[in-house]
Amino acid sequence: MVAQLNYTKMVQIPILEQQQVHTFSLDRLSLQRGGLLGPIQITYETWGTLNALGTNAILITHALTGDTHAHDTERPDDPKAAWWNLLIGPGRPIDTDRYFVVCANVLGGCSGSTGPASIDPRTERPYGMRFPLITIHDMVRAQHALLEDLGVRQLASVYGGSIGGQQALTWAVLYPEMVQRVVVIAASAALSAQGIAFNEVARQVIMADPLWNCGDYAAERAPATGLAIARMLAMITYQSEVSMDQRFGRHEARREEVVSPTAHPDLGGRFDVENYLYHQGGSLARRFDANSYIYLSRAMDLFDISEGFSSLEAALARISSKALFIGINTDFLFPAKHVRALAEKVSALGGDATYIELDSPHGHDAFLKEWEQMAVALQQS
Amino acid sequence: MVAQLNYTKMVQIPILEQQQVHTFSLDRLSLQRGGLLGPIQITYETWGTLNALGTNAILITHALTGDTHAHDTERPDDPKAAWWNLLIGPGRPIDTDRYFVVCANVLGGCSGSTGPASIDPRTERPYGMRFPLITIHDMVRAQHALLEDLGVRQLASVYGGSIGGQQALTWAVLYPEMVQRVVVIAASAALSAQGIAFNEVARQVIMADPLWNCGDYAAERAPATGLAIARMLAMITYQSEVSMDQRFGRHEARREEVVSPTAHPDLGGRFDVENYLYHQGGSLARRFDANSYIYLSRAMDLFDISEGFSSLEAALARISSKALFIGINTDFLFPAKHVRALAEKVSALGGDATYIELDSPHGHDAFLKEWEQMAVALQQS
Numbered sequence: 001m002v003a004q005l006n007y008t009k010m011v012q013i014p015i016l017e018q019q020q021v022h023t024f025s026l027d028r029l030s031l032q033r034g035g036l037l038g039p040i041q042i043t044y045e046t047w048g049t050l051n052a053l054g055t056n057a058i059l060i061t062h063a064l065t066g067d068t069h070a071h072d073t074e075r076p077d078d079p080k081a082a083w084w085n086l087l088i089g090p091g092r093p094i095d096t097d098r099y100f101v102v103c104a105n106v107l108g109g110c111s112g113s114t115g116p117a118s119i120d121p122r123t124e125r126p127y128g129m130r131f132p133l134i135t136i137h138d139m140v141r142a143q144h145a146l147l148e149d150l151g152v153r154q155l156a157s158v159y160g161g162s163i164g165g166q167q168a169l170t171w172a173v174l175y176p177e178m179v180q181r182v183v184v185i186a187a188s189a190a191l192s193a194q195g196i197a198f199n200e201v202a203r204q205v206i207m208a209d210p211l212w213n214c215g216d217y218a219a220e221r222a223p224a225t226g227l228a229i230a231r232m233l234a235m236i237t238y239q240s241e242v243s244m245d246q247r248f249g250r251h252e253a254r255r256e257e258v259v260s261p262t263a264h265p266d267l268g269g270r271f272d273v274e275n276y277l278y279h280q281g282g283s284l285a286r287r288f289d290a291n292s293y294i295y296l297s298r299a300m301d302l303f304d305i306s307e308g309f310s311s312l313e314a315a316l317a318r319i320s321s322k323a324l325f326i327g328i329n330t331d332f333l334f335p336a337k338h339v340r341a342l343a344e345k346v347s348a349l350g351g352d353a354t355y356i357e358l359d360s361p362h363g364h365d366a367f368l369k370e371w372e373q374m375a376v377a378l379q380q381s
Numbered sequence: 382m383v384a385q386l387n388y389t390k391m392v393q394i395p396i397l398e399q400q401q402v403h404t405f406s407l408d409r410l411s412l413q414r415g416g417l418l419g420p421i422q423i424t425y426e427t428w429g430t431l432n433a434l435g436t437n438a439i440l441i442t443h444a445l446t447g448d449t450h451a452h453d454t455e456r457p458d459d460p461k462a463a464w465w466n467l468l469i470g471p472g473r474p475i476d477t478d479r480y481f482v483v484c485a486n487v488l489g490g491c492s493g494s495t496g497p498a499s500i501d502p503r504t505e506r507p508y509g510m511r512f513p514l515i516t517i518h519d520m521v522r523a524q525h526a527l528l529e530d531l532g533v534r535q536l537a538s539v540y541g542g543s544i545g546g547q548q549a550l551t552w553a554v555l556y557p558e559m560v561q562r563v564v565v566i567a568a569s570a571a572l573s574a575q576g577i578a579f580n581e582v583a584r585q586v587i588m589a590d591p592l593w594n595c596g597d598y599a600a601e602r603a604p605a606t607g608l609a610i611a612r613m614l615a616m617i618t619y620q621s622e623v624s625m626d627q628r629f630g631r632h633e634a635r636r637e638e639v640v641s642p643t644a645h646p647d648l649g650g651r652f653d654v655e656n657y658l659y660h661q662g663g664s665l666a667r668r669f670d671a672n673s674y675i676y677l678s679r680a681m682d683l684f685d686i687s688e689g690f691s692s693l694e695a696a697l698a699r700i701s702s703k704a705l706f707i708g709i710n711t712d713f714l715f716p717a718k719h720v721r722a723l724a725e726k727v728s729a730l731g732g733d734a735t736y737i738e739l740d741s742p743h744g745h746d747a748f749l750k751e752w753e754q755m756a757v758a759l760q761q762s
């Protein structure tokens with residue numbers, strides 16, 4: 001019925017050099033909430049070398065709109081060249097001289113891994129909203145299959161923040177024998193009602209965009225307005241009242257040329273913070289798939305580490321890894337008290353858990369900005 | 382060009398009994414940011430009786446989507462019958478046996494006062510986005526004209542929360558000789574970058590609704606989806622992470638019949654907090670005008686009590702009223718520290734300022750919920 005649309009790809013995926021990004025294929029995966037998905041592709045990047053025993057691997061799990069590119073060997077000192085660039089490399093906290101470091105795009109993502117923008121082999125059209133419901137658990141099981149394929153037998157560490165932290169925690173619960181150390185950053189046992197609420201507003205904004213069209217759209221007619229506004233909202237929740245005050249205050253915009261997602265009637269000028277949000281919204285809309293945003297944010301909502309276990313305690317008692325939990329004092333998406341409570345619960349259950357709190361104005365995003373504090377924290381044994 | 386549309390009224394305004402709501406007319410008002418607006422109508426309600434000297438009046442200023450109906454004499458004990466119902470009445474903190482209490486719908490509002498949904502006499506069509514930019518200062522000057530018309534010479538108190546608090550503060554600065562006491566609740570000298578950011582996301586959501594149509598719409602084709610989603614977002618900012626956790630947690634929705642603003646594909650069920658937000662969003666969309674929401678939220682952003690003065694200190698030094706500032710410990714839209722800082726500044730400038738902090742999980746909305754604490758606070762001399 002929409003044969004005239006070009007479905008070859010749904011979104012403009014950033015082009016990474018071919019030799020960097022690898023692809024792992026899996027025939028099928030049975031999903032936590034039911035159904036089978038397959039064939040599946042998972043894209044990933046690696047740095048360093050796996051030892052003969054397969055015991056020196058590190059897995060890095062990315063956040064909601066992240067991708068495989070945690071480190072850039074061409075520009076290792078540019079914090080913008082890759083999302084955890086400064087923490088990874090020879091002699092750095094995640095030491096590529098000693099470890100084989102893997103970062104995979106999550107299942108349901110849109111940076112090469114199978115997601116709603118991928119072609120459904122049954123219909124030869126993109127899945128769109130026919131993509132099955134996926135969970136953090138499914139993402140982790142796909143990563144596990146990838147690591148087995150790579151010959152990894154032990155993970156020296158799993159590191160992740162935000163939904164990456166949900167994945168890291170899931171790793172420690174699902175595969176305790178494989179994970180020697182887990183680092184869970186700015187994530188808790190389950191997202192709060194407020195977090196779910198923000199995510200649902202973002203999804204409603206996307207779905208209210210007429211171009212969303214129940215999830216059936218081509219790249220050139222994607223719901224960019226809805227996705228951009230959803231991102232504007234999310235960007236507020238990744239920061240803090242203090243950091244936004246420091247960065248923007250009530251200053252007028254200096255760069256009027258930034259395009260707003262929709263109309264911007266003259267209502268007494270434009271604030272700098274508005275320009276910033278327009279810029280961030282537009283940037284994400286150009287690089288990310290709206291349906292993927294819907295599915296991944298929903299996986300974040302649905303995540304509850306106790307799912308599939310008789311209780312939260314039963315799930316957490318499985319953790320035998322050394323566990324480091326990192327909270328951020330100004331995070332209002334995953335408040336530090338919840339991260340701390342998780343660490344305390346693991347500890348009370350006999351686990352080897354440590355809690356560190358970053359002192360930063362940057363809110364949730366501090367784990368992607370506070371390089372010095374993060375470097376110190378990650379080296380905590 | 383849209384002659385077929387019925388422009389007699391743009392939104393469904395709640396019908397209040399004729400005898401309760403009065404209307405004041407003003408030929409014209411010169412606006413703070415330039416231009417003249419007129420003729421203007423301001424609707425208001427009153428309770429109690431003005432004394433012969435005109436010195437026992439109290440003004441109550443309402444929040445963003447509030448209206449004239451602060452108290453309901455028919456159902457004085459029903460907290461839902463009017464927005465400050467339990468605080469007003471004979472023998473109550475705002476004592477209608479002693480005082481003549483006035484509450485007016487703000488200029489730019491949509492509960493009878495002139496706003497974007499009103500008919501522009503020049504075109505005989507609703508103003509829409511041709512309505513001029515209005516500020517808190519303009520709202521206060523319209524209220525001042527109303528009170529003069531009513532014969533009020535002294536205000537025993539001005540009370541307001543949120544943008545009502547911005548108005549109350551403005552009263553104390555613009556008309557120090559007239560205001561004996563001011564009570565500023567959950568408002569600061571100027572909105573933070575984060576607050577502006579949330580408001581701008583809400584406005585973008587409204588303007589992204591195709592039915593918004595650059596502000597030209599008829600009541601039966603209003604941008605209800607955009608307004609409902611904007612309200613969903615605002616409702617999060619009026620509460621707190623703690624109160625949402627207490628009220629909703631991660632419970633599944635019990636009332637599936639609530640209609641979401643846009644699609645709600647089955648993505649692992651529906652959380653109670655989502656249902657709540659759908660309900661709140663839909664309710665506002667049925668009773669409020671989207672353009673009015675845009676203008677009033679912008680007035681909230683633009684408010685800076687120092688505007689028109691050489692400095693913040695110069696503005697605040699004008700206050701000669703007894704001033705009570707009430708912050709809320711969990712408010713993240715107007716953080717308590719900003720309310721406290723304002724009180725301290727007024728005090729440092731020689732003003733008679735007191736600060737009280739409500740201890741409540743309810744966030745910004747606590748001033749519309751914590752009746753007992755509010756009653757105690759308002760009786761603070």
